[in-house]
Amino acid sequence: MSRKIKKILIANRGEIAVRVMRACRDMGITSVAVFSECDKTAYHVRMADEAFHIGPPPSTESYLVHDKIIDVAKRSGADAIHPGYGFLAENAEFSQRCVDEGIIFIGPTPETIRLLGDKLKARETALKAGLLVTPGAELDPKDDINAALEKADHVGFPVLVKAAAGGGGKGMRIVESPELLQEALETAGREAASAFGDGRVYLEKYLARPRHIEFQILCDRHGNCVHLGERECSIQRRHQKVIEESPSPIMTPELREEMGTAAVRVAKESGYVGAGTIEFLVDEDRTFYFLEVNTRLQVEHPVTEMVTGLDLVKEQIHIARGSKLLLSQSDIHLTGHAIECRIYAEDPQAGFMPSTGTLKNYRLPAGPGVRVDSGVVIFSDIPVYYDPIIAKLITWGQDRTEAISRAQRALEEYRVSGLKTTIGFHRVVLNNKKFIAGDLSTKFLEEEYPNHTYRVLDDKLRQNAAIAVALDTFIRERKIAMDYQHHSDRSISSWASFHKRSNLRTFTGSR
């Protein structure tokens, strides 16, 4: 059954909303934006064909309110809702609501979201599909600490206590030794209960230095499913990815074939429809373990787009219309290499603390091999309420070396003032010898930069920055002194007059 999609409501904000709108425009589809009070003049609102105010800044009162989104969909006459990532993207209840209201949810069915959103059920699904999962053990609610300890011993310390309903590192604890297990079970359970309304936890073997490698899949409603190769996302902080690339530096055609077909088997086993990601942890001996499935378009999807030449949002819409995939596995080839750097309004030196404010200057890089998916423009405010991602820089090269050097060039070309960003951090990491060698693991950042000191300024840059500061002050003082002399015959030093001007007390006698 094929359904028409002429108008799409984008239930999101920032760069991903803009990204989805671009695909809509390419396809001649009308886009509908929703915005909270503090997003009135946000870039995604300016990009949209239609825009609706949906309430106060907190997302629980705007972007996350099912009724408000559905109401706008109806009022605007939208045929479909694209949830982007985050917010309602992996919310089975919302997806069900769309089905009930006769609106197309661009994503998998509520059943699939529910199945794969439960990490224990997702593991079962992967096992059924013949994949390896990291050794682990389910915990029975009736288990006492001795039973839990026995299971943990069987898995082998260090173990990971994980929330069944978890995500984003919440409800997760690394337990190095048996005496720390009880506390970890309790705290992780509590955290999971409050974050996900589900306090179930389970045990998983903790891999010491794994790589995070994931496969992009596309499945239509007719049982066709393909994978679009892998993305390596090992550069993470607080279990959040910051640099992603495709292909993985360790990938071989054989391993890709093996992991890709495994990913497709999991997708088929779960009745997957749409674009999704099967995540794996890859051990140092290249054994790959199923980690989880993300039932949404991911932040890092552009690296796959750059090496496959596909537009994943267009593919999502195509699938949502009920059409058959236009590609079969043999049509898909990865060309060159792509790297994505997530530009966050954060201070890497301060443990990636969010930095809010107004962009006083904002000029983007361009040129060969450079793509920027930005959610902001000059003078945009970065509110405190949402994810602090402001843009993604994606570069493509014939090979990894070219992709990295283009990323370095583009990062240097950025002109951003008014906020702290992760641009300098990326320049440092992309210059790291181990990174350049492709020697990655999810421990990369904590091993290489244990103190979060990412600002490695060279002497030349320090000196030039010092000159810039001195010159700025000198020019200002000269101007003030000259203005002052205009009004007075008194000969006065520029430094003293500068302080007079700024209403500070001076110390030149006449007190």
Added chain:
Amino acid sequence: MARYLVNIDGKEFDIELEYRSEKYFAVINGKKVEIASYRLGESRSLLLINDQAHEVDVRSNGYDNRKVVFMKGMEIPAHIEDYNLAQLRKTAGMSFETGVARQLKAAMPGLVIEVKIKPGDKVTKGQPLFVLEAMKMDNIIKAQWEATVKAVHVSGGQSVEKGDKLLEFE
């Protein structure tokens, strides 16, 4: 002509600047540099430092000594002070003139807030001698070594100019 002390990332730069025939001439930690500066609007400018091009954005809160330089995609915190004032602050306000005279002179103009000693006092190293206000800051001038005060030449509330004699030791 002006002289500054700029601190970038813990590294200090002594910079003298002069404007002559449409150009800026700097001496940075003893090294001569020629600079052309073209304003790009607001706080942004294009600098040609010895003919090397740098687009910079120097931002601060009004007249705050702390600045942020945005350049080459980096955000670099900086601190700037007038060179002489920095010296004053560093040596807790004053510098001792050793040698025959053994006297203390004001290194910068300022206001004597308080005199904490009188002639005949024996002072120990680190003992406060004066409180001198300069640039809205109270600087406590301490004795650098043990000595006996012979004469005090200033009193509280008095303005002093650079080079004024403050105190003599025996």
